[in-house]
Amino acid sequence: MEHQRKGKNAEYLQGIIVLVVLAVFTAIEYAIGTADELPLFSSAFIPLTLIALIKAGVIVNYYMHISHMWNPEEEEHEAHGE
């Protein structure tokens, strides 16, 4: 029971960490995108695209669990009966 509670808390914590990471990347995007008058970011296409790809990767991996798709351990629930 205690082990289960710890597992749940760890998963909740992971969700919060992912949200914070996404928020930080979004803030960086915003800073780059709205500072395009600076010479460094005159062509913000590449850095912004890279950050968007990282954010998408984080969501697909941690929220959409793509790596667990064929994982038998993830099959604790049945697909029937809904």
Next chain:
Amino acid sequence: MSTTALEPIAHHGSVVEHEEHHGGLIPIAPERQLQFNRLGMWLFIISETFLFAGILIMRIVLGRDTEGFVRPELSQGLGLLITSILLASSFFVNRGEVAIKHNDRFNFNLSIFLALVLGLVFVVGVAYEWNEVHKDFGPATGPVINGMFYFMTGIHALHVITGIIFLLVVFLNGIRGKYSAKSHWGVESAALYWHFVDVVWVFFYVALYLIGTVAEPMK
């Protein structure tokens, strides 16, 4: 091919007559059903990805002038706000999924409800932005780039509304106690769809609000 596919089923000794095909029955082992469901959902998501990738390519190709990339004149604050709202809604959907996996029904219902509300706020935010762009819309502000804005946000908002309906069904089923730690494919599929819509916005936000410079009025 079908013989090979059936081997593990016969091995496990738990054959389920699932559907009729070419006059015969295709047995699917219960333990494989979830994998097939996930595969089907991911194939759907991949097909949708082609649609949105095409739209992004359109934005990159058409959203340029001689100076480089241009973007519509939008409220940066609102763009950041609705993006944050959608990211937060994804967080709550994930939280709801974790909760139901551990039979925590209270947190499940609460999280899905909050995700629903945030999804609605996102749609309201997009509608407000539409209204703001519409006020300035006209030949003087660049019909191509503004048309692109309407098309991209419109098709994305339609997907968000679909996701809201999906989440609403999940929420109502959750209140009725239809999901449990052992049976929650409906929750998982709704979460997958919602996160996908979020991923699309990650790229659309950059493409519409951040890349390039504000389009100059046409002379």
